[in-house]
Amino acid sequence: MRIHRIYAVILRFMYLFRRSYDRISDAFYWPTIDLMLWGLTSVYFRSYMPDASKVILIIMSGILFWIIIWRGQYEITVNLLEDLWNENLINMFVSPLKFGEWIVAFLFIGVIKAFMSFSFALLMAYLLYKVNILFFGWNFIPIIALLIMTGWAVGFFVAGLILRFGTKVQTFAWTIVALISPFSALYYPVSILPTWAQTVAKFIPASYIFEEIREIIATGKVDPNKFYISLTLNCIYLVLSLLFLRNSFDKVLNKGLVKVY
């Protein structure tokens, strides 16, 4: 694995980011809209429930930390789509670039963009509602790491689907991650989900993290078991999704990279 080739792929996407107003607005527009919409809604609810002082904090945390999952998967799938839209996949793979380097570059881009969007949203939350979630302290590290792993796993799975079926399934890049959000229990505890949905939530690594986030907000205590379960599930899903992506890439090589569009 060579750093200069990973850097080349990152550089290509950073150039694109700088020149694409749609991608720039993507990074900042939706977090702002979500913060405004849900923030104002929770402010309104709190006026009916003055005791529920932590409502805004719980809702804001849900919005802010969801950005990590969303950007982690989005950057993998949309950057793959960018290469397909530009018919650039062949230029990348007639060069010495390795599949693994390409993937690592996507991971880095996901981290960079997640950091940008998350920092921006943190600032907005503070400016709009005086909400500051920095009290999570060191817990930020496992929370963010585990959430981005979930994003990557979803991203690799969707990227595999796109490689197999081409841009006709490109809408998955925006929609599939939303499918796991109800089971991730962003704003509510898993216990209020219907029984069948609670069973599904047990297999969603993010649900343990959002439960943990609410636990920290409510009691200030940390249950490391939830982190361990989430880590185990994430590792399993990451390995499976990477195998699926690699298999999809091999299938593409069988029909020719130029034929993927």
Place this chain on the structure above:
Amino acid sequence: MNILAVNNLSKKFKDKVAVNDISFSLQEGEILGLLGPNGAGKTTTLQMLLGVLTPTTGLIKYFGKDLGENRTEILEEVNFSSTYTKLPWRLSVKENLTFISYLYQIKNRQSRIKEIVKIFKIEQLINMPMTDLSAGQLTRVNLAKAFINYPKILLLDEPTASLDPDVATYIRDFLLEERKKFNVSIIITSHNMAEVEEVCDRVIFINNGKIIANDTPVGLAKTIEISHVELLVKDGLKRTEEFCQKQSYAYKIDGRYIVVDVKEREIAQFLRDLMNKGVYYDEISINKPTLEDYFLQMTRKI
């Protein structure tokens, strides 16, 4: 020395055999033309040579090393340009060349980019996004990309398509110069037969996925016996036409000009026969068969 060796290469897509058991080699400093009608298997072959399409069977060896096992090491020394592939269209020419130069770990990156844009006369375009470039300008940027890593082997798919004739000539001269200076080996596909004749040392003709000829351009043209005899007839055009019909010669008439396809060894007799029939002509030119004639004959047979 064989810099590339292809052995028993085949590619099957479901029921269709696109490339059928082909073998050939490329020498150091050699320019090899890959010809054939549309759908013959040229692009499929190129894709397999680049490692972006997995062969069904067969072996590709660059510098004596298997492509499948040494892909990264090999592709550092190889590059590719096609009129039909695109670079990211929102990026500027300079941004594209910069990220590609990182892919190949070019030393003195900035000076290499400056040098290559000068060679391909794209200095004025350097800060323009790809979307703003004409077809010919895009071709030149693609060629600049292909040369950026000082490749030992270049695979060029229609390298001068969409170029103005003067730029196309410049590019052909450049290819020959690069070969002379750096002993670069090149594989070219082109529909411009004059270009192939001019730059290629050897031509492989592919049809239905099989190699049906492998020779020098002159050697291939020589297999065509027919020459084109062009006459500006002063008196006796009608008699010439009747004679051609009787003797089953293919011909075309344009005003007072007639072009007759005659076997090279029969030309003298043909001209004598016309004289005997009282045909007088002011001009005569005899065009020997070219690679284009070979191509046309082969594709008509198909």
